[in-house]
Amino acid sequence: MTENAQRNREAEVNLLAAAREAQWSAAAFMGPNTMKLVSPAKVNLLLAIGARREDGYHDADTIMHALALHDTLYLCAEDISADELAKRTAEGASREDVAVGGPADNLVMTIDLADRTGQDLAVPAADNLAFKAADRLSRAVGRDLPEAIQLRIEKHIPAQGGLGGGSSNAAAVLVGLAKAWGLAADDERVADVARSLGADVAFFLHGGCALLGGVGEVLQRRLETSRRSVVLVKPAEGVCTAEAYKRFDAAPRPVPQDVLVCDLAATRADDVVLANNLAPAAEALLPELPSIREWLAEQAGSESVLLSGSGSATFALVDTFAGASRIATAATAHGWWARPTSLSGLRAAVVPGR
Numbered sequence: 605m606t607e608n609a610q611r612n613r614e615a616e617v618n619l620l621a622a623a624r625e626a627q628w629s630a631a632a633f634m635g636p637n638t639m640k641l642v643s644p645a646k647v648n649l650l651l652a653i654g655a656r657r658e659d660g661y662h663d664a665d666t667i668m669h670a671l672a673l674h675d676t677l678y679l680c681a682e683d684i685s686a687d688e689l690a691k692r693t694a695e696g697a698s699r700e701d702v703a704v705g706g707p708a709d710n711l712v713m714t715i716d717l718a719d720r721t722g723q724d725l726a727v728p729a730a731d732n733l734a735f736k737a738a739d740r741l742s743r744a745v746g747r748d749l750p751e752a753i754q755l756r757i758e759k760h761i762p763a764q765g766g767l768g769g770g771s772s773n774a775a776a777v778l779v780g781l782a783k784a785w786g787l788a789a790d791d792e793r794v795a796d797v798a799r800s801l802g803a804d805v806a807f808f809l810h811g812g813c814a815l816l817g818g819v820g821e822v823l824q825r826r827l828e829t830s831r832r833s834v835v836l837v838k839p840a841e842g843v844c845t846a847e848a849y850k851r852f853d854a855a856p857r858p859v860p861q862d863v864l865v866c867d868l869a870a871t872r873a874d875d876v877v878l879a880n881n882l883a884p885a886a887e888a889l890l891p892e893l894p895s896i897r898e899w900l901a902e903q904a905g906s907e908s909v910l911l912s913g914s915g916s917a918t919f920a921l922v923d924t925f926a927g928a929s930r931i932a933t934a935a936t937a938h939g940w941w942a943r944p945t946s947l948s949g950l951r952a953a954v955v956p957g958r
C-alpha cells in the first residue's frame with residue numbers, strides 16, 4: 605500500500621470512530637430515559653494511615669476534597685422481557701463489555717468505556733466497579749425482574765492515580781440507579797453498598813470536603829470547601845493501592861502529632877495542613893514520584909504539594925487557575941500527564957434538566 609493510501613485508510617478509520625462517537629452522543633442526549641451523571645475525582649488533603657486490622661485493611665483518618673475534574677456517565681435502565689434477557693445474556697457471554705448479575709441473574713449490563721486520558725484503560729464489564737455497584741444494589745433491594753442497563757463512561761480521571769475515579773464511577777451508578785429505581789436519596793442500603801465496594805466510594809455520595817474515619821469510609825463531618833486551584837501531575841505508570849499499603853507495613857510512619865491534631869480540628873479545607881503518611885511507601889514503588897514532587901515544589905512551594913492517596917498523581921494547590929495551567933503545561937513538556945483543575949463542592953450526582 606502506498607503511503608497516501610495508508611494515510612487515507614487511517615483517516616477512514618478515524619472518521620468511522622468519530623461517526624460512532626457522534627452517534628452515541630446523539631443517542632445519549634436524545635434518549636428520554638438516559639440520565640447524565642457527573643462523577644468527580646478527589647484528592648486526599650490528609651491521609652493518616654494507622655494500624656493494619658485483622659481483615660487486612662488499615663485504620664485511616666482522611667480528609668478528602670472533590671475536584672472539578674470529573675468523568676461523565678450516561679445511564680439507561682429499562683425493563684425487558686424474559687426472552688430478551690435470555691437473548692442478551694447468551695450474546696453477552698462472549699463479550700467483555702457485557703456482564704450479568706442481580707439476585708436472579710436478571711440484570712444484563714453493557715458498559716461502553718471511552719478513555720479520554722490517553723491511557724486506553726480497558727476493564728472487562730464484570731470487573732468494572734460500576735457493574736459491581738449495580739449488581740450489589742439490585743441484590744440489596746431485591747430487584748429480581750429482567751432488566752437491561754446501558755452505561756457509557758467517558759473517563760477524564762486517570763486510573764491508578766489515587767484520584768478515586770473507579771470509586772466515583774461506582775458512586776455515580778448508585779445515585780443514578782437509586783433515582784431510576786425510586787429509592788430515597790438517603791436510603792441506607794445505598795450507603796451500605798457504597799461502603800462494601802471500597803474505602804473511597806462512600807465519600808463520593810457526599811462529595812465536597814469531608815473528614816472520614818474507619819478505613820476511610822465512615823463520614824465524620826463535612827468541612828467548608830475551598831476554591832483554590834489545583835494542578836495534577838502523574839507519570840505514565842500507576843501505583844497499585846494494595847502494594848502501597850503492603851510497603852507501608854514494612855516501615856509504618858505516623859503523621860506528626862501536631863499536624864494530626866490541627867487537621868482533625870479543622871473546619872475549613874483551607875486550614876488543613878497537607879500530610880500523607882502513605883506517600884513514602886508509594887514513592888518507593890515508583891522512583892519517578894520523588895522527582896515529580898521536587899519539581900512541583902519548585903513551582904508551587906513544598907507545603908502546597910502532596911501525593912494524592914496512594915498515587916501516582918501528585919497535586920499542588922495554587923492560588924490562580926492561570927498558575928495551575930502554566931504549571932500543567934510545563935509538566936506536560938516533561939512527558940507527564942498533567943491537568944489544571946480546582947477544588948470543588950461536587951459529588952456523584954445526576955445532572956438535572958435532562
Ligand SMILES: C[C@](O)(CO)[C@H](O)COP(=O)(O)OP(=O)(O)OC[C@H]1O[C@@H](n2ccc(N)nc2=O)[C@H](O)[C@@H]1O
Binds near residue numbers: 803818820
Ligand atoms: C489510598 C486511598 O485512596 C485514600 O483515599 C484509599 O485508602 C484506598 O481506597 P480504595 O482504592 O477505594 O481502596 P479499596 O479498593 O477499598 O482497597 C484496595 C486495597 O488497599 C488496601 N487498603 C485500602 C484502604 C485501607 N484503609 N486500608 C487498606 O489496607 C487493601 O489492601 C485493599 O485491598
Ligand SMILES: Nc1ncnc2c1ncn2[C@@H]1O[C@H](COP(=O)(O)OP(=O)(O)OP(=O)(O)O)[C@@H](O)[C@H]1O
Binds near residue numbers: 770913
Ligand atoms: N470504572 C472504573 N474506572 C477506572 N478503573 C476501574 C473502574 N472499575 C474498575 N477499575 C479498576 O480499578 C483500578 C484502579 O482505578 P481507580 O481509577 O479507581 O484508581 P485510583 O485512582 O488509584 O483509586 P483510589 O484513589 O480509589 O485508590 C483500575 O486500574 C481498573 O483496573
